[in-house]
Amino acid sequence: MAKRVMVKGNEAVAMGAIAAGCRFYFGYPITPQNEIPEYMSAELPKLGGTFIQAESEVASINMVLGAAATGARVMTSSSSPGISLKQEGMSYLCGSEIPAVIVNMSRSGPGLGGIHPSQGDYFQATRGGGHGDYRTLVLAPSTAQENYDLTMLAFDLADKYRNPVMVLGDALLGQIKEPVELKPYRKKPPAKPWALTGCAGRPSQLLKSLYLADGLLTEHNWKLFKKYQKMRQEVRHELYRADDAEVILVAFGSVARILRTSVDILRDKGRKVGLLRPITVYPFPDEAVRAAAQAAGRLMVLELNTGQMVEDVRLAVEGRARVDFFGCPPGTIPTPEDLAREVEKLWRKGGGR
Amino acid sequence: MSAQAARKKDLELVLDRPKSLKDVPWHFCPGCHHGVIHRLVAEQIDNFGLREKCVAAASVGCSVFLYDYLDIDVLESPHGRALAVATGIKRALPDRFVFTYQGDGDLAAIGTAESIHAANRGENLTVIFVNNAVYGMTGGQMAPTTLEGQVTTTSPYGRQAEGMGLPIRMAEVMATLEGTGFVARVAVDSIKNLKKARAAMKRAFEYQLKGWGFAFVEVLASCPTNWKMTPEAANARVGGEMAAYFPLGIYKDKHAPKAD
Numbered sequence: 001m002a003k004r005v006m007v008k009g010n011e012a013v014a015m016g017a018i019a020a021g022c023r024f025y026f027g028y029p030i031t032p033q034n035e036i037p038e039y040m041s042a043e044l045p046k047l048g049g050t051f052i053q054a055e056s057e058v059a060s061i062n063m064v065l066g067a068a069a070t071g072a073r074v075m076t077s078s079s080s081p082g083i084s085l086k087q088e089g090m091s092y093l094c095g096s097e098i099p100a101v102i103v104n105m106s107r108s109g110p111g112l113g114g115i116h117p118s119q120g121d122y123f124q125a126t127r128g129g130g131h132g133d134y135r136t137l138v139l140a141p142s143t144a145q146e147n148y149d150l151t152m153l154a155f156d157l158a159d160k161y162r163n164p165v166m167v168l169g170d171a172l173l174g175q176i177k178e179p180v181e182l183k184p185y186r187k188k189p190p191a192k193p194w195a196l197t198g199c200a201g202r203p204s205q206l207l208k209s210l211y212l213a214d215g216l217l218t219e220h221n222w223k224l225f226k227k228y229q230k231m232r233q234e235v236r237h238e239l240y241r242a243d244d245a246e247v248i249l250v251a252f253g254s255v256a257r258i259l260r261t262s263v264d265i266l267r268d269k270g271r272k273v274g275l276l277r278p279i280t281v282y283p284f285p286d287e288a289v290r291a292a293a294q295a296a297g298r299l300m301v302l303e304l305n306t307g308q309m310v311e312d313v314r315l316a317v318e319g320r321a322r323v324d325f326f327g328c329p330p331g332t333i334p335t336p337e338d339l340a341r342e343v344e345k346l347w348r349k350g351g352g353r
Numbered sequence: 354m355s356a357q358a359a360r361k362k363d364l365e366l367v368l369d370r371p372k373s374l375k376d377v378p379w380h381f382c383p384g385c386h387h388g389v390i391h392r393l394v395a396e397q398i399d400n401f402g403l404r405e406k407c408v409a410a411a412s413v414g415c416s417v418f419l420y421d422y423l424d425i426d427v428l429e430s431p432h433g434r435a436l437a438v439a440t441g442i443k444r445a446l447p448d449r450f451v452f453t454y455q456g457d458g459d460l461a462a463i464g465t466a467e468s469i470h471a472a473n474r475g476e477n478l479t480v481i482f483v484n485n486a487v488y489g490m491t492g493g494q495m496a497p498t499t500l501e502g503q504v505t506t507t508s509p510y511g512r513q514a515e516g517m518g519l520p521i522r523m524a525e526v527m528a529t530l531e532g533t534g535f536v537a538r539v540a541v542d543s544i545k546n547l548k549k550a551r552a553a554m555k556r557a558f559e560y561q562l563k564g565w566g567f568a569f570v571e572v573l574a575s576c577p578t579n580w581k582m583t584p585e586a587a588n589a590r591v592g593g594e595m596a597a598y599f600p601l602g603i604y605k606d607k608h609a610p611k612a613d
Binding site: 050052054056062063067074088196199205206 | 406
């Protein structure tokens with residue numbers, strides 16, 4: 001059986017990355033993700049890997065671009081304001097089709113905001129975030145164990161699609177301490193014939209995102225689009241006590257783990273309520289949400305922001321069911337009892353079938 | 354023996370296109386020095402047999418088309434980030450030769466932080482910094498190295514010290530950093546200067562190959578189109594007005610042979 005350790009969520013991310021063969025990490029300090037660079041700075045040198053504390057988030061994502069272009073498994077991490085700075089590099093990673101893993105242990109905004117948990121970066125994460133028409137796969141863990149598991153998966157998906165993959169957590173998921181089973185990584189990373197290694201025994205090659213000649217960029221954008229369409233097969237979600245539910249709650253990440261307990265509280269009171277938790281937020285589990293809407297007749301979306309994922313839920317439902325929203329902007333963390341109360345309030349307003 | 358064959362026999366090839374330079378026509382404007390500097394880089398790639406052991410980080414500006422001319426692996430970088438990108442490449446592939454080729458807007462304005470910090474870390478990289486005192490590709494706007502009084506499309510009344518500052522001397526800045534090993538400023542406007550430029554490039558390549566750390570060659574270059582000058586006048590300005598403000602020479606050579 002795999003070893004179990006008691007670690008912080010951030011450390012679990014770093015452990016998952018190292019297990020998946022990541023030997024290059026470039027970052028810049030920002031709360032609440034500092035345990036990731038701290039762990040990497042201690043562990044990577046022991047494994048012959050490289051840790052650089054860059055001069056900025058901009059520099060660190062560009063170091064990622066350089067190292068990942070050689071075919072290595074490379075990661076950076078940051079938190080919201082830092083992720084904004086990394087968006088330039090992420091756009092180039094997408095445009096040049098270079099795989100890498102970017103972790104956002106998001107905090108509150110806008111601006112300097114604060115260091116509280118927040119889901120205010122959902123739009124940025126799921127809509128590309130930088131300039132140009134691109135997407136990144138976004139995995140949203142809700143436990144320290146998933147921080148570990150999904151970081152490993154992120155490296156596989158990045159290589160599979162030659163695209164950056166984001167792990168979207170938040171301050172709660174970075175700072176929480178809980179047991180993590182250190183599952184071994186057994187996959188063999190794929191060959192990367194596109195990598196830049198010096199052109200020994202082959203023609204010289206190029207990784208770029210500039211296409212000036214007539215029609216080439218159109219072709220390139222359609223090629224990327226087809227890849228994003230193909231990524232839809234990676235969609236993942238989890239259902240909790242949803243079988244006979246009359247209302248299904250939809251939530252991701254930290255708020256979803258709080259809501260599990262809210263569901264139990266409401267079930268004890270005889271309320272037939274369940275939970276649908278998207279694990280990939282891009283691609284979004286449209287079909288699962290649509291099916292839940294059809295089965296229950298009513299959805300309630302809860303987020304640690306003023307309403308972002310709820311738009312994806314409404315797009316998926318296509319008006320076939322009532323979709324209510326309850327938002328907790330950053331600054332306080334709701335308890336399971338708080339959220340159970342809010343769900344009951346929305347319930348009393350009626351609606352549904 | 355035909356007359357043609359006899360002539361061919363008599364003619365000895367003394368200078369050829371470097372093998373790492375592709376046999377394609379330049380797109381650069383008439384009188385632009387980029388082609389000359391590309392050739393100098395290609396000569397050293399050939400000289401040290403690096404064509405198949407080399408990865409370059411191209412930058413943004415007219416310099417981006419490096420990959421159209423050099424027959425080597427190249428990664429395109431965002432504007433100003435070439436030295437962060439090159440850091441990533443070199444750390445992942447320490448036994449490959451990694452260099453950047455950057456213009457003044459790229460290295461000395463938008464990429465100042467990346468440039469200074471890569472130098473300060475002493476990354477084992479070679480930097481070719483082309484200073485032509487103007488933003489070329491975007492159509493002739495003011496650069497951090499634009500000379501005082503120089504008219505550009507965004508300094509239509511001439512660059513003034515007050516409010517715009519004076520041109521930044523990057524070779525001098527780089528030489529002050531503990532992390533740099535070799536720093537030189539050269540020009541390619543005359544045969545005499547070309548020879549010195551070739552020697553500086555060779556030394557900058559040697560530094561990386563010997564693991565001696567960061568090597569920086571600033572090359573003063575012309576941009577006749579955006580300077581609105583003839584190639585001849587632009588060439589003269591490089592060795593004249595430009596070299597007067599940006600003095601040529603070796604600013605640092607940590608491993609210079611000691612005179613007894």
